Amino acid sequence: MNPLDVFFPPRCVFCGARGVRGTCASCAARLPRQPKQRREGTFGVCAVPLRYEGRAREAILRFKFRGGRGAAEGFGALLAQAAAEELGGTFEVVTWAPVSRRRERERGYDQSFLLARAACRLWDTAPARLLVKRRHTPPQSGLSAAERRANVLGAYEACAPERLQNARVLLVDDIVTSGATLTECVRVLRDAGAASVVCACLASASTEKRGNAG
Numbered sequence: 015m016n017p018l019d020v021f022f023p024p025r026c027v028f029c030g031a032r033g034v035r036g037t038c039a040s041c042a043a044r045l046p047r048q049p050k051q052r053r054e055g056t057f058g059v060c061a062v063p064l065r066y067e068g069r070a071r072e073a074i075l076r077f078k079f080r081g082g083r084g085a086a087e088g089f090g091a092l093l094a095q096a097a098a099e100e101l102g103g104t105f106e107v108v109t110w111a112p113v114s115r116r117r118e119r120e121r122g123y124d125q126s127f128l129l130a131r132a133a134c135r136l137w138d139t140a141p142a143r144l145l146v147k148r149r150h151t152p153p154q155s156g157l158s159a160a161e162r163r164a165n166v167l168g169a170y171e172a173c174a175p176e177r178l179q180n181a182r183v184l185l186v187d188d189i190v191t192s193g194a195t196l197t198e199c200v201r202v203l204r205d206a207g208a209a210s211v212v213c214a215c216l217a218s219a220s221t222e223k224r225g226n227a228g
């Protein structure tokens with residue numbers, strides 16, 4: 015028995031069906047998949063399996079805001095698969111876009127760390143903390159693209175420069191909307207010495223819909 019099962023009995027992360035680890039067959043057939051598991055922007059390239067809508071949006075909101083941390087394993091598997099297919103061979107260190115300490119205390123966990131850790135388990139590695147969010151920022155939801163950029167500018171700092179030198183980094187986050195958070199984190203990692211940074215997010219939201227992340 016997986017030790018995690020004691021705390022999180024296996025359930026489909028989308029519909030809650032019991033006895034399913036990850037995604038049940040019914041949800042797998044109906045998930046709002048990205049047509050291409052890939053977005054490009056000022057952050058470079060981002061592997062992303064899902065569109066932030068329908069049952070994917072509901073499940074991610076539970077994961078992020080309603081204590082549904084047991085879903086991390088199933089979500090991490092989706093993210094890992096998209097990252098392997100789109101970005102395979104282009105990274106050697108995995109990190110994540112962290113929440114501030116204050117947010118982590120309020121929520122009890124950092125959802126992007128949990129995603130990164132779940133993906134890394136499948137790759138027999140562990141994520142490395144390379145960034146800290148030194149400034150607590152208001153949530154990105156409800157902000158315009160320009161406001162999102164201003165909101166995160168200078169909010170992150172590299173914290174392990176020795177691990178970053180010439181490293182090819184995979185940066186994990188939960189949702190990509192305008193790309194402002196990814197762009198800022200990629201900039202900080204590259205300024206601190208990373209050779210390259212590619213990204214992977216669980217879901218992609220359009221800015222018009224005013225998603226729940228950067």
Ligand SMILES: [Zn+2]
Nearest residue numbers: 026029038041
């Ligand atoms: Zn399901």
